[in-house]
Amino acid sequence: xxxxxxxxxxxxxxxxxxxxxxxxxxxGLMYMISVLTFFLCGGIAALLIRGELWTPGNTLFDATVYNxxxxxxxxxxxFMVIIPGIPxxxxxxxxxxxxGAKDVAFPRLNLASWYVFMTGAFLAISTLFTNKIDTGWxxxxxxxxxxxxxxxxxxxxxxxxxxxxILTGLNFIATVHKMRAPGMTMLRMPLFVWGIYSTAILQVLxxxxxxxxxxxxxxxxxxGVGIFDPALGGDPVLFQHFFWFYSHPAVYIMILPAMxxxxxxxxxxxxxxxxxxxxxxxxxxxxxxxSFFVWGHHMFVSGQSEVAGIIFxxxxxxxxxPTAIKMFNWLATLYKGSIQFRSPMLYAxxxxxxxxxxxxxxxxxxxxxxxxxxxxTYFVIAHFHYVMVGGTLMAxxxxxxxxxxxxxGKMYNEFWARLSxxxxxxxxxxxxxxxxxxxxxxMPRRYYGYLPAYQSxxxxxxxxxxxxxxxxxxxxxxxxxxxxxxxxxxxxxxGAKTLEWTIPSPPPHDNFDVEPIVTAGPYExx
Amino acid sequence: MADKKTVPAxxxxxxxxxxxxxxxxxxxxxxxxxTALTVITAQMHLGWAAAPIAFLIxxxxxxxxxxxxxxxxxxxxxxxxxxxxxxxxLSLLYIxxxxxxxxxxxQLPTL
Amino acid sequence: MSTGNPAAHSDHTHHTAHxxxxxxHEFVTSKEGIWLFMVTEILMFGGLFVGYFFMHNRYPEMFxxxxxxxxxxxxxxxxVVLILSSWTMALSIHFIQTGRNDKATKMLxxxxxxxxxxxxxxxxxxxxxxxxxxxxxxxxxxHEFTAPNLAMYFGFxxxxxxxxxxxxxxxxxxxxxxxxxxxxxxxxxxxxxPVEGVGLFWHIVDLIWIFLxxxxxxxx
Numbered sequence: 001x002x003x004x005x006x007x008x009x010x011x012x013x014x015x016x017x018x019x020x021x022x023x024x025x026x027x028g029l030m031y032m033i034s035v036l037t038f039f040l041c042g043g044i045a046a047l048l049i050r051g052e053l054w055t056p057g058n059t060l061f062d063a064t065v066y067n068x069x070x071x072x073x074x075x076x077x078x079f080m081v082i083i084p085g086i087p088x089x090x091x092x093x094x095x096x097x098x099x100g101a102k103d104v105a106f107p108r109l110n111l112a113s114w115y116v117f118m119t120g121a122f123l124a125i126s127t128l129f130t131n132k133i134d135t136g137w138x139x140x141x142x143x144x145x146x147x148x149x150x151x152x153x154x155x156x157x158x159x160x161x162x163x164x165x166i167l168t169g170l171n172f173i174a175t176v177h178k179m180r181a182p183g184m185t186m187l188r189m190p191l192f193v194w195g196i197y198s199t200a201i202l203q204v205l206x207x208x209x210x211x212x213x214x215x216x217x218x219x220x221x222x223x224g225v226g227i228f229d230p231a232l233g234g235d236p237v238l239f240q241h242f243f244w245f246y247s248h249p250a251v252y253i254m255i256l257p258a259m260x261x262x263x264x265x266x267x268x269x270x271x272x273x274x275x276x277x278x279x280x281x282x283x284x285x286x287x288x289x290x291s292f293f294v295w296g297h298h299m300f301v302s303g304q305s306e307v308a309g310i311i312f313x314x315x316x317x318x319x320x321x322p323t324a325i326k327m328f329n330w331l332a333t334l335y336k337g338s339i340q341f342r343s344p345m346l347y348a349x350x351x352x353x354x355x356x357x358x359x360x361x362x363x364x365x366x367x368x369x370x371x372x373x374x375x376x377t378y379f380v381i382a383h384f385h386y387v388m389v390g391g392t393l394m395a396x397x398x399x400x401x402x403x404x405x406x407x408x409g410k411m412y413n414e415f416w417a418r419l420s421x422x423x424x425x426x427x428x429x430x431x432x433x434x435x436x437x438x439x440x441x442x443m444p445r446r447y448y449g450y451l452p453a454y455q456s457x458x459x460x461x462x463x464x465x466x467x468x469x470x471x472x473x474x475x476x477x478x479x480x481x482x483x484x485x486x487x488x489x490x491x492x493x494x495g496a497k498t499l500e501w502t503i504p505s506p507p508p509h510d511n512f513d514v515e516p517i518v519t520a521g522p523y524e525x526x
Numbered sequence: 527m528a529d530k531k532t533v534p535a536x537x538x539x540x541x542x543x544x545x546x547x548x549x550x551x552x553x554x555x556x557x558x559x560x561t562a563l564t565v566i567t568a569q570m571h572l573g574w575a576a577a578p579i580a581f582l583i584x585x586x587x588x589x590x591x592x593x594x595x596x597x598x599x600x601x602x603x604x605x606x607x608x609x610x611x612x613x614x615x616l617s618l619l620y621i622x623x624x625x626x627x628x629x630x631x632x633q634l635p636t637l
Numbered sequence: 638m639s640t641g642n643p644a645a646h647s648d649h650t651h652h653t654a655h656x657x658x659x660x661x662h663e664f665v666t667s668k669e670g671i672w673l674f675m676v677t678e679i680l681m682f683g684g685l686f687v688g689y690f691f692m693h694n695r696y697p698e699m700f701x702x703x704x705x706x707x708x709x710x711x712x713x714x715x716x717v718v719l720i721l722s723s724w725t726m727a728l729s730i731h732f733i734q735t736g737r738n739d740k741a742t743k744m745l746x747x748x749x750x751x752x753x754x755x756x757x758x759x760x761x762x763x764x765x766x767x768x769x770x771x772x773x774x775x776x777x778x779x780h781e782f783t784a785p786n787l788a789m790y791f792g793f794x795x796x797x798x799x800x801x802x803x804x805x806x807x808x809x810x811x812x813x814x815x816x817x818x819x820x821x822x823x824x825x826x827x828x829x830x831p832v833e834g835v836g837l838f839w840h841i842v843d844l845i846w847i848f849l850x851x852x853x854x855x856x857x
Contacts, residue, residue, distance in 0.1 A: 216796070
């Protein structure tokens with residue numbers, strides 16, 4: 001029985017107790033600090049990019065530096081923020097709570113995942129101080145084989161972080177299969193768990209291929225093997241097949257947990273059971289499965305055969321179906337619900353709006369004829385920022401504001417939280433909507449310079465980036481103020497129904513004093 | 527209200543299984559036999575059939591190792607499914623890449 | 638908790654972690670975790686096989702020429718060695734499960750020895766390649782050869798056998814650890830999960846070689 005006032009934060013004192021913890025909640029917090037720090041780094045790189053693009057010529061730095069900045073923005077955001085993001089932070093914190101377990105299946109492996117992640121991250125950051133890479137985060141050959149920058153270090157860093165992702169995924173699959181409380185059947189699990197579970201399957205199945213691809217880049221550079229280098233008789237398009245076999249499922253690793261969060265937010269703040277639970281649950285698995293069949297849509301203009309292109313195009317459109325199922329079910333949940341516009345719900349609405357735009361433009365890009373025009377333009381950049389930022393990041397923010405009271409036992413100031421949403425939402429659209437237009441007009445991506453005709457839209461976009469930055473600074477202030485002087489949070493400030501709300505805020509070290517016996521689904525509002 | 531779904535299914539049967547000594551020995555000999563077979567068939571001039579035959583023999587050996595040495599024959603079906611997924615998804619990498627590579631129309635000669 | 642096996646010393650009796658219902662729950666969960674990890678090994682090595690396949694298809698004569706430099710007898714011998722080592726590994730688990738930890742120790746030692754023999758043969762194979770300049774990529778400096786990009790074959794050869802060999806060494810290291818723990822009395826018929834795990838890993842190493850041997854040495 002937990003002592004009164006004893007929770008996972010104060011259960012043990014001292015920094016060493018954190019670095020040797022086996023508690024999934026503490027590990028979630030450690031990931032939170034790491035990932036948010038890397039988000040700051042990637043965000044600064046973004047501001048530098050947008051700052052440089054204020055004018056067509058040299059605004060802040062030259063083209064060589066620009067190539068480096070845009071590479072690090074991508075690499076940091078992809079490998080160190082968005083892929084680990086929700087699973088490592090909220091997944092770690094919540095998964096055992098959601099299924100009524102004391103911890104994940106392999107707590108020591110969980111701690112090891114964090115250390116492995118940090119090792120890879122440090123190696124990646126170190127390249128900033130040795131020999132900054134300029135290949136773009138996608139490491140396309142043959143340039144990545146020829147450039148005299150720290151590619152080998154960076155691919156090893158990504159390899160190591162990939163291992164962390166695999167270990168987390170493996171842990172979560174075993175946890176979902178084996179650690180559920182009595183009565184918690186798979187179809188009684190919260191939809192956040194279905195999101196994390198589908199993601200974990202992707203992490204285990206897709207990441208190893210990235211692993212071998214990265215090792216092969218290193219082998220090519222160090223030994224000159226020749227598999228991807230056309231000068232040695234290799235096939236650079238084969239590299240792209242290998243790379244995107246992982247990297248396409250990777251974008252679903254980014255979005256599936258976010259969709260899980262949205263399910264939780266929509267149902268809690270409509271005070272209504274989710275519409276179509278089974279469809280949403282299986283659509284997560286469906287999206288995960290189909291994600292392996294579509295990677296060639298990144299390669300329509302690479303020299304890939306037309307036959308492959310047509311098949312990939314068709315299959316890509318297919319992946320819109322399970323996604324749409326989710327969207328419609330969320331909307332149906334809202335219908336006749338008792339909606340509360342608390343800040344987490346604002347972020348959920350933001351997601352619904354922005355993700356639709358991102359998703360639909362994705363379907364546009366799936367059409368080969370359109371993609372030939374849009375490939376490597378700002379249209380693509382706008383598309384994936386709408387889904388990754390408008391989608392995943394919005395959901396992550398909503399999730400933070402939803403679960404912050406549970407994690408820290410404090411309530412935050414609702415006004416500042418809502419204000420941060422306004423700045424981020426408005427700022428996001430101001431930044432990225434013009435980029436759809438710029439892309440249609442033909443502005444290429446990853447380019448340091450552009451035609452003068454594109455300047456006004458670029459400047460609007462840059463102003464938008466400042467609004468986003470202000471929004472996140474407000475969020476940072478909100479969180480710090482909450483931690484320092486927030487009002488104590490009750491066990492269930494939102495009146496939600498999933499298991500984490502039945503225990504104190506913050507939770508005790510062992511989660512549940514008595515193992516819960518589950519007799520109903522997770523959203524029995526009415 | 528008592529809920530029918532509270533008792534975990536694994537509570538009844540033991541998950542431990544001992545593969546008999548004789549079985550392990552027989553499998554080892556079979557593996558050695560298949561190895562000899564693959565070496566012998568490699569010496570024969572089978573032309574285009576050499577590679578598929580070698581692959582099939584290797585597959586037989588692999589199945590024996592997986593079923594008996596790794597114990598999949600006696601293990602939980604979920605573990606069989608999990609391991610099968612490795613090969614299934616790997617085949618996707620091959621199939622779709624092949625869909626591209628074998629349908630390309632060559633414009634320039636290779637080296 | 639039953640400790641019917643006299644070989645298990647009580648101060649090294651395994652304590653089931655508190656978040657599991659019982660020892661069986663921990664066992665099946667750990668096994669599933671190990672199988673999930675094995676899937677990643679298949680996919681990682683598999684990528685190399687896929688790459689090999691496509692390049693082989695593109696340069697059939699070059700690959701045939703490369704393969705002609707490999708000695709199939711050394712490859713076959715190593716195949717036999719690994720099969721025997723898989724057998725002894727499976728036997729070590731069998732003996733622990735049936736309460737004969739001393740025999741298990743012998744089997745573990747034999748497995749390690751087989752791994753060592755494998756690596757020694759590998760050493761001689763590599764040495765021969767080095768002497769003839771048959772090295773990967775830009776280190777290739779052989780004298781008499783036909784295919785202009787023969788270096789690519791040896792890039793594949795060293796990457797695939799090198800990655801495999803690394804796993805052999807890792808496996809041997811893990812088995813030394815198992816040996817230590819077995820001698821200490823950690824394992825018995827109720828608890829042998831680490832042996833099971835390392836065993837599965839070692840069988841994967843054998844599995845990879847079962848495909849690598851015909852691919853590299855026989856079919857070419």
